[in-house]
Amino acid sequence: MSTSLSERLSQELGSLRESGLLIHPRVLERANRARTRVDGREVINLASNNYLGFADHPALKARAEQYLREWGVGAGAVRTIAGTLKIHEDFERQIADFKHTGSALVLHSGFTTNQGVLGGLLREGDLVVSDELNHASIIDGLRLTKATKKVFKHADPEDLRRLLSEHDTDGLKLVVTDGVFSMDGDVAPLDRLVAVAREFGAVTYVDDAHGSGVMGAQGRGTVHHFGFEYADDVIQVGTLSKAWGGVGGYAAGHQNLRELLINRARPYLFSTAQPPAVVGALSAALDEVQRDPSLMERLWANTRYFKAELEGLGFDHMNSETPITPVVFGEASAAFEASRRLFDLGIFAVGLGFPTVPRNLARIRNIVTAEHTREDLDQALSAYAQVGRALGVIR
Incomplete structure (x- = not known):
């Protein structure tokens, strides 16, 4: 006898509850x-990713209202049929100019962007070498491709070199990494990774x-931070x-990237425009991040202060380099x-x-913002001092 929907839901929820x-x-x-x-x-x-305080910012709300009144509630179609409004293309040029790249295309989420770009770019015979701590959207995006997939040790250029030397191909070779890693707050060593990739x-x-709006001049990102923003590779x-x-x-990237994705990225092809x-x-x-440098200045001043004070209390923040600040409690139950x-x-x-994170490294992930x-x-x-002492994590 087949499993009923009610049984399946109860089984799955029970399993999650027990674990x-x-x-x-x-x-x-x-x-x-x-x-x-x-x-x-x-x-x-x-707990939020609202690094610059933009989620409820007056300038953003005013522009949103202006576009709503002028252009309506929705685009009315997918981009390739009748959903590309002038404001969509204007914004994509704005991103390309901001990122210092040849082109840019906007999709519906970061998750679907990885699905669309990896799926649209890669084909059978290509080689992908991906950092072991890359985001789930990269992992899922790669699952949809027929490329050969290898995983290199986290932020390890030498392991990347080993894999690239052992697995050659006549197809495209792609090295995939997060810029800033969302759980640990560390930054990918792009200077060394790009050098190995180019070899x-x-x-x-x-x-x-987690790097765009946070790293690089005016928040242009981790790629800009390491000086690769004009690179076509x-x-x-x-x-x-x-x-x-x-x-x-x-x-954002090569001048022809946008045109290929318009024709190949399935989330773009089959979703109504923003x-x-x-x-x-x-x-x-x-506009606002370029107009007001105090936003990033406050973000980083708050980040440095919060990390230093946590260290002074005796907490382990895993040497995070960014506003993502984990505080380690060890066991999941303690976190x-x-x-x-x-x-x-x-709090x-x-x-x-x-x-979500390795065993024995359960944590609370904190993100300070420019608004704090x-x-x-x-x-x-x-509050952290009080809780940490009560649980025996600090003295």
Whole structure:
């Protein structure tokens, strides 16, 4: 007898519940800002990716309203039929200019961007060598291709060299890495990875979801930080939902990349175009980060202060180099309990355990933003000190 839908749902949910992996997202009752209201409690928010405070920024809301009134609620079609509005192409030129690349194309999310670009670019006979800690969207995107896939040790140029030397091909060779790794907060050594890729004629593909708006001059990203923004053998992809405060994804690089993706990227070909209000908000975000250098200055000042104070308290933040600041609690149960206690003290910070992160490295991932005040950070640090001592993580 076949399994019923009810049985399948009960089995799967029961399994998740027993393993402690069943998710119940907390609900924000106000805009996603440095201070917000979550599940009925006023909290300091260390859980969001709103690096520059753009999710509720007045300039972005004003541009969104302007585009909404002028262009309507939706685009009305996929881009290749009747959904490409002038504002879509204007925004893509704006991204290409900002990223210093030959072209850019906007898709619907960072996740679907990796699916679309990897699926549109790679074919049987190609070789992909991917960092072992790359984002799930890269892993899933590569699963959809017929390219030969190899995995190199995290941020290890020598292991990358070994794999490229052992697996030659007449097809395209692609080295794939995150720019900033979302769980540990470390930065890919692009200077060394690109050098190794070039030894073997490989293209470097950088998912800069957590680097765009954070790294490089005016937030141009990790590729810009390492000086490769004009290189035709480097492809940049990322999301528009983190530092940029909206939703969507982008691919930027060689002048012909955009045209190929328009014809081959399935998420682009089969999804209705972005709503005008979203395009307006994102366009304003790129303008604002270039107009106001204090945004990134505050982001990094807050980052340095928070990390230094955590170190002083005795916490391990895994030598994070970016605003992503993990605080290690070891066992998943300890990280989840710490998150609950912090929430009771008015700090919204989420615990992460296996399989999201390795066993014995369960943590709370904190992201400070440009919008946090010193008072916010001091209150969070005081709560961390109290919880860390109560759980025996620090003295």
